[in-house]
Amino acid sequence: MTTETVLRPAAEQQYAAELAALAAADDRPRPPRWRLSPRAVVTYVLGGTLPDGTVITPKYVGDRRLVEVAVGTLVTDRALLLVGVPGTAKSWLSEHLAAAVSGNSTLVVQGTAGTGEDQVRYGWNYARLIAEGPSEAALVASPVMTGMRTGAVVRVEELTRMPAEVQDSFITVLSEKTLPVPELGIQVQAVPGFTVIATANDRDRGVNQMSSALARRFNTVVLPPPATEDAEVEIVSARAAQLGRALELPAEPPALEEVRRVVRIFRELRNGSTADGRTQLKRPSGSLSTAEAISVVTSGMALAGHFGDGRITADELASGLLGAVVKDRVSDTAAWQEYLEAVVKERAEWRDLYRACRDLVG
Numbered sequence: 276m277t278t279e280t281v282l283r284p285a286a287e288q289q290y291a292a293e294l295a296a297l298a299a300a301d302d303r304p305r306p307p308r309w310r311l312s313p314r315a316v317v318t319y320v321l322g323g324t325l326p327d328g329t330v331i332t333p334k335y336v337g338d339r340r341l342v343e344v345a346v347g348t349l350v351t352d353r354a355l356l357l358v359g360v361p362g363t364a365k366s367w368l369s370e371h372l373a374a375a376v377s378g379n380s381t382l383v384v385q386g387t388a389g390t391g392e393d394q395v396r397y398g399w400n401y402a403r404l405i406a407e408g409p410s411e412a413a414l415v416a417s418p419v420m421t422g423m424r425t426g427a428v429v430r431v432e433e434l435t436r437m438p439a440e441v442q443d444s445f446i447t448v449l450s451e452k453t454l455p456v457p458e459l460g461i462q463v464q465a466v467p468g469f470t471v472i473a474t475a476n477d478r479d480r481g482v483n484q485m486s487s488a489l490a491r492r493f494n495t496v497v498l499p500p501p502a503t504e505d506a507e508v509e510i511v512s513a514r515a516a517q518l519g520r521a522l523e524l525p526a527e528p529p530a531l532e533e534v535r536r537v538v539r540i541f542r543e544l545r546n547g548s549t550a551d552g553r554t555q556l557k558r559p560s561g562s563l564s565t566a567e568a569i570s571v572v573t574s575g576m577a578l579a580g581h582f583g584d585g586r587i588t589a590d591e592l593a594s595g596l597l598g599a600v601v602k603d604r605v606s607d608t609a610a611w612q613e614y615l616e617a618v619v620k621e622r623a624e625w626r627d628l629y630r631a632c633r634d635l636v637g
Contacts, residue, residue, distance in 0.1 A: 283521070285381055286334075286374035293319065294375065296329040306350050308426040308468025309376050313346045316375040320346075320368065334371045335364055336510050341496055342368075348494040349376060349428070354449050354471040356434070356490075359498035362564020364510075365474040366432055368498065372472060373428040382418040386433035395419055395444040396454060409458040419445075419471075420454055426468025434473040435482045442489055445471070449492035501565060504550070507538045510565055515572040522573075526580030526587065529572050533587050536628060540596065540619075541568050544610070549618055556618070557610035561602040571595035593631035612636060 287294060294310070297319055303312035311319065320342050322333030335342065348355045349372065357365040373380040384394055397420050403413035422429035434442060448454055452465040473493065475485070501507035508531070516528045541563040543549050547556050561567070575591035583591060601607040615636070619629045 285379075286370045287378050287380055290319075290332075290334075290371075290374070293329070293331050294378070296325055296327070297331065297375075300325045300327065300329075306468070308466075310378045311375050313350055316346050316372065317342050319375045320371055333513075335368050336501065336506055337364075337498065341498065344494075345372065345496045348496070349470050349472070351494075352452070352470075353494045354445075354473065354492055356493035356495045357472065357474045357498055358495055359476060360500065360564065361476055361562040362566035362568075363498040363500055364565070365476070365498055369430050369432070369472045369474055373430055377427040377468070379427055380430065382422045382427055383430045383432060384418055386431060386436040388436060388438065390437045390441055392441055392444050393417065395441060395448075397456065411459065411461075414456070414459070419448060420463055422471075423448070423452070423454060423463050423465035423469050426466040429469070429471050431471060431473040433475065435475040435477070435485060437483065439483050439486065442483065443486055446489055446492065449489075500545075504535070504538055504542060507542065507565055507568070508535050511538055511568045511572055514569045515576065518569070518573050519576050522577075524573075524576045524580045526576040526583075526585045529576060529587050533575070533592060534572055536625065537568050537571050537592060537596065540614075541565075541599075543618065544600065544614060554617055557606075557613055559600050559602065559607045559610045561600065561607070563599065567599045571599050589628040589631040592628065593635050596632065597635050608636070 297311055297315045301312050301315040303314055305312045309316075317339070318331055320334050321339060323331050325331065345355055345357070345368070355372075357369060359365050370380045373382070384390070393415075394417055397417050398415040399409075400413045400415055403410070407413060416424070419429050421427070431445075448465075449471065452469070454463040454465075456462060476482070501510060512529060512531060512534050515534070519526060519528065539550060544556060544559055545563045547558045548554060549556065571592060572587070572595075574595040575587045578591040578594075579585055579587045597611070600611045611632075615629060615632055619625050619632065
């Protein structure tokens with residue numbers, strides 16, 4: 276299946292040309308079963324230009340040292356835990372690290388309240404189990420078991436959303452690098468190259484605390500929100516334009532000034548004060564993350580492309596902003612109305628946005 280026939284290609288498919296160019300130019304030592312050297316992995320993630328002129332696009336905008344520490348952890352026998360508030364590109368970075376290291380980012384365990392031990396350890400083909408009894412042929416390997424057997428990176432998304440007893444299923448895997456199968460009297464031993472990249476945040480509801488025993492098996496890297504407004508604008512502009520192309524939206528790439536307005540609104544409400552620090556604001560209950568800003572701009576592109584003239588204006592952004600900010604109908608509506616009256620209304624260049632938002636709030 277080609278990348279043109281799927282809605283969201285895996286990272287190793289979408290950036291196959293860049294990965295191949297990096298591999299061809301990479302003359303540094305590579306750990307066992309790694310597709311690239313650690314330095315080349317960092318170049319893939321952060322972007323750069325190769326000696327032959329090939330441009331590697333940035334996949335993550337952030338502190339280089341954080342990425343180097345993350346990649347350095349994967350070289351050791353320690354697992355990597357990426358922690359941050361929602362929308363700090365934990366999953367995005369995890370996917371691209373797995374693609375660059377193993378050439379396969381699809382070995383994923385998605386953490387939810389309903390995730391069971393079989394999704395971490397293994398399951399059974401019950402038809403064969405009943406007919407033949409326990410056997411290796413009846414065993415259904417989990418992504419973790421597959422990664423151990425093949426020496427690949429396994430991604431665990433939202434680790435702290437799993438029940439505590441399921442989280443602790445990783446302790447033996449991470450400490451002993453084995454996965455016992457007592458029904459068969461065997462154990463699967465990890466081959467070189469196997470490691471785990473987990474993501475977690477403590478802002479959302481339904482989070483289960485990690486045990487100290489499990490936490491000790493990880494090296495933790497905290498991913499902060501974008502440090503500056505310019506950095507966040509760059510991220511939102513690039514990702515919104517990329518999504519617009521992928522979704523074939525008949526709209527122009529978002530204008531920089533419109534993206535900046537969305538980003539500034541999100542940053543001011545997140546911080547509880549205006550950019551100049553003169554006005555204190557109520558904080559809404561939502562995270563107002565960079566990922567949500569990307570969603571607001573992309574939604575605006577869809578409205579502009581299909582119901583407008585293709586150019587994003589305040590009218591296309593207003594509904595997306597309202598949906599992103601107002602999660603709790605009572606408290607968040609009050610915070611949003613206060614922001615509109617105290618901040619947006621007072622900025623002459625934002626009068627169009629004020630009118631569009633006020634029309635929706637009523």
